[in-house]
Structure formats: structure tokens, C-alpha cells
Amino acid sequence: MKKIAVNNIELAYERHGRGTPLVLLHGFPLDHSIWADVVPLLENDFDLILPDLRGFGQSTTVSSPYSMSEMAADLAGLLDALGLEKAAIAGHSMGGYVALAFAKAFPDRISGLALVGSQAAGDTPERKEGRYKTASEVDAKGVQVIADGMADKLSVKQPVRDFVRSLILQQSTLAVTGALKTMAEREDLSPLITSFTGPIVLIHGSVDDLIPVERAQEIKSLKPGAHLIELSGAGHMPMMEEPSETAAALKILK
Ligand code: MLT
Numbered sequence: 001m002k003k004i005a006v007n008n009i010e011l012a013y014e015r016h017g018r019g020t021p022l023v024l025l026h027g028f029p030l031d032h033s034i035w036a037d038v039v040p041l042l043e044n045d046f047d048l049i050l051p052d053l054r055g056f057g058q059s060t061t062v063s064s065p066y067s068m069s070e071m072a073a074d075l076a077g078l079l080d081a082l083g084l085e086k087a088a089i090a091g092h093s094m095g096g097y098v099a100l101a102f103a104k105a106f107p108d109r110i111s112g113l114a115l116v117g118s119q120a121a122g123d124t125p126e127r128k129e130g131r132y133k134t135a136s137e138v139d140a141k142g143v144q145v146i147a148d149g150m151a152d153k154l155s156v157k158q159p160v161r162d163f164v165r166s167l168i169l170q171q172s173t174l175a176v177t178g179a180l181k182t183m184a185e186r187e188d189l190s191p192l193i194t195s196f197t198g199p200i201v202l203i204h205g206s207v208d209d210l211i212p213v214e215r216a217q218e219i220k221s222l223k224p225g226a227h228l229i230e231l232s233g234a235g236h237m238p239m240m241e242e243p244s245e246t247a248a249a250l251k252i253l254k
Helices: 068-081 094-105 125-141 144-153 158-169 173-184 190-195 213-222 243-253
Strands: 002-006 009-016 020-025 046-051 087-092 110-116 200-205 227-231
Touching: 002 068, 009 068, 020 068, 020 094, 020 243, 046 068, 068 094, 068 173, 087 094, 087 243, 094 110, 094 173, 094 190, 110 243, 125 144, 125 173, 144 158, 190 213, 200 213, 200 243, 213 227, 227 243
Parallel strands: 020 046, 020 087, 087 110, 110 200, 200 227
Antiparallel strands: 002 009, 009 046
16 A cells, blocks of 8 residues: 555555546555455546555554544545545445534535435533543453454444454554544534535435434435445445445445
């Protein structure tokens, strides 16, 4: 992977294809490789940019707390380094939270938004408390805690579960605890949905066990013009479970 220096970290990324710039942001606690099945389906239409978000994959992180806005600023730094003023952004789950934070901070730099198995709402107090508890457990016992608690909830398909389990086990404790706290402190960006002027694409599995499809339906009700693609029988990993449908939906951002 190539790397750039931004905001005191090294951000690793891959770039494939040509066309409209489209950034694909992975969810928690994964890396860019979750998009591998959709890259060949999109690279004739898009200039695809696939970063590892701070701390994950080959990107480094910091031990001090950081916010979603800082993760969005990492992305702005990456676009600057690539000489791109504007891009469409598709974010999976936590990547969607970063995409929304980017849309808030840099409204003129985002040409379209896709939320894949994600949501605009912030955490409930219970969810927030749960994240801090999980972060303490990960500090004490390592990322195995997350692999055990999360991998089987991500998909009904065993090969997808196996892939994400091994990917989770490759991530560092620091990345995982840092991101848990950042997600806990993120703001509710539902109001941004109504003011967003570009196309919005919502791709969501009908049996997503982590973020229920109702979260996407709520966004659609805030913005009736948004494209909602519900994937029957898919879970939290549409880009791996239904790559053709996911790629076709992302082409709306062309
Ligand atoms: C993710 O898949 O990125 C996370 O499950 C999102 C979250 O925990 O809110």
C-alpha cells in the first residue's frame, strides 16, 4: 500500500481504476480489504481510493483521544495529497460515520454519499456506556474479545464470518479502543442528511444484526430522494455478501 503523512499519523491507501473519484471507507474494526470483491466491478467507472482508517490495517494511530472530525480531516489530507478537490464517499458502518463527519466539515468536497450498513444517529447512553466497557475489556484481554463478540454477528455466511474474524484479530488494541471511544463520542448527524445536496445511496442488509435496516429507512424518511437499496437476506457486510448489487448501487454516485 502507499502511505501519506497526515495529522501526525501515516495513512495507508490503495488506488484503482479511473473515472469519478470514489472513496471507500471500511467499518470497525476492519480494513480496506473488505472492498476487494467490488473493486473489479467499479474500477472502469471510478477512481477508487481505499484508505485504511487511522489505526487499522497499515495506518498508524495516536494514543491520545481523537474525534470523528479528525478522522474526516485525515481523509481531507489524503484527497489533498492525491490532488483531488472533491470525491464521492461510501462508508461502511463506522466508515459511514467518518463520511458524515467529512460531509459536515467539508461540504464542498463531497459529490455524493453512500452509507453501507451504517446510520446517521449517534449512540444511545446505553450503547455509549457499552463501548467504554468493551474498550476496557479489550485493554485487558486484547482484540480477541471483539473477534468473539462480533465476527458471527457480521454475516450469516460462514466464509464472510471467517474472513472478518481473522481480519479483526490482525488489528491493534490501540486502534480498537481508540475507535470505540471515538464512535461513542460522535454526534448525531441526522440533521446533515436533510441539508445534504448531493445524491445519497443507502445500502443495507435486511438481516443486519449490528445496525438494523430501520436506521437506513429512517434516513430515507428524512430524505425521500435518497436511494435505499435493501438487500434481502444480507447482514452487515453487503460488499462481501452481495458484491454485484452493492457495486450497482454505488454506480448511482458516478
Ligand atoms: C462497524 O461495523 O463499523 C461498527 O459495528 C459500527 C458501530 O459499532 O456502530
